[in-house]
Amino acid sequence: MRNVRCSCAITYAYGRARRQVERENINCFQYPTYSSPFSSLSQRFPTPAYSATMSYLLTNCTIYSGTTVLHDHAVLIKGSHVAAIVPEVAAHADIDRVDGRGCNVSPGFIDLQIYGGGGALFSVDPTVESLQKLQAYVRRHGTTSFQATMPTNSPEMMREALQAGHDYQQAGYPSLLGIHLEGPYINPVKKGAHQEEFIQQPATDAVAELLTIGKGALRMMTLAPEVTTPEIVALLRRAGVVLSAGHSNATYAQGAAAFKGGFTTATHLFNAMSALESRAPGLVGAIYDADSAHASIIADGVHCDFAAVRISHKMLGKRLFLITDAVEAGTHGAYRFRRAENRFVDENGTLAGSALSMMDAVRNCVQEVRLPLEEALRMATLYPAQVLALDDELGLIQPGYRADLCLFNADYEVQGTVLAGELVWNG
Incomplete structure (x- = not known):
């Protein structure tokens, strides 16, 4: 030797x-x-x-x-x-x-929501080549498993994203856990940087088509509970898709019902969702009050204050996990982003995504949120694995x-x- x-x-x-x-x-x-x-x-x-x-x-x-x-x-x-x-x-x-x-x-870190990096923006170029670049990028930052995310877009782009995800997984790459469709069944009131022209009303036939095209590649879907039907929820659950509440203006009652009826997690806590107020607890209140609902959070100090991360960790504990929500600059397609210091914004200046790596998020949780390193690491590894029920093989x-x-x-x-x-x- x-x-x-x-x-x-x-x-x-x-x-x-x-x-x-x-x-x-x-x-x-x-x-x-x-x-x-x-x-x-x-x-x-x-x-x-x-x-x-x-x-x-x-x-x-x-x-x-x-x-x-x-x-x-x-x-x-x-x-x-x-x-x-x-x-x-x-x-x-x-x-x-x-x-x-x-x-x-x-x-290795597990990122359940990332749109782009390393010169690739999957949101506008949903191809195998984009996934290859994105995978190479996340590995440089310690991430070994990720979900490529497609925000609300045209039906054609949604189909292309799922086909690319299926083809990539079939090629034998274990890093790609699947595709996360963030939309198109969201509430326009909480669309954030999503393109309103592509927001749709839920349709069973359309969802069935996505499942058929993806052939198992569709791993997670963000939906607004108040616009989603029980039939859609049942169809997605039967296919093994993880349902995440997000881009939602749900009341507390609607959110609570969603977490009892098939939703198991929520997308980027605080952002693009009804807030916790004294007389209207909203979706945030429903997340806090649920016994088993998980929630992702973007710990960059831009999408939410670090104190909000700390408070949420006290409320949710091991149910709170980290995502990057990272994007890449792009000047073509439906989503055109530019970097503005430590964030990305769209053409209207709306906050559109982070410039965060998962290693950055862990560091912020230790240095800014004041969590122990071992807990910050679990938020980037074990807890997201639990969301996908992969914690018997990943995250430890x-x-x-x-x-x-x-x-x-x-x-x-x-x-x-x-x-x-x-x-x-x-x-």
Whole structure:
């Protein structure tokens, strides 16, 4: 065993068996090439067969497993999954090692609402190529799983988004959890930056068509409870789609009924929803009062004050999770955004999305909201996994879970991203 030293954050001890695997004929998309100690190898995403040959220890790091914080321990990765967490002194000397260089290690981040990044804006270009760029972008920021999001748009664009999501998943990319359709069944009063011309009244036939086109790619849908019919709710639930209340002017009673009738989460708490008032608790009040409803929140200090994040965490606890709501600048299509300091706005100056990464959101929750780091990390990992009922395989570092990891330093800079046991970003 030999260590290859480099200026990067991670030092890798190469394994003999891994080096023998032929990867030239992998049938998948080509990723952008980054400078790393792996540059002599193909930058293509590994097939499951390749991952199955891997076995190594991640050492010299502080492990935030999601249930505890461990020092002087190592993560044993076999194939694409975590096999064990062991004391470093008890680790076998003949196992290949990755030196974490003193980094913090958490589960890979899970972003359930992102529109664009890395030069791609899925909202206006819903293609496999956009998903490829978006995936490469989020990996640089520690995110290993995401839902590409399409806001209220034309029926054609909605269909294209679902088809692209289906095609991408069929190609074998585990990062894309599915497509999040944010609309078109929303309340015009709370449309925010959504294009009113594309807002529709719910129609069972139209929803059935989306489900057919997506072939399982439709994972989440944001709807306004007050404009949604029980038939639509039942149809989406039967298809396994997670229903999220958002862009809604629902009364408290309408919101409470929605959370009892099939809605399990809410989209960007406070933004584009009826507020909590003394005589009209609104959708925010219904979210707070529900026993099991989750809610996403954008912790950038722009979409909502950090004090509002802190108060909401006190109210919701593990039901509050982080999203980025990130967009990319664009000058064509229905959604044209420009960056305005730490946010994106549309042509009318309406707040349209964030310039946030998930690592930024975690840092803000620690430094501004004043939450413990381990809890901020759970808001970006375990809690979103629970929303999609994937918390038996994602969101924790423990035996049997997929080896999705984020390595970051004390300055909240991502130093490495591991997906299914494979280093896919080396900072």
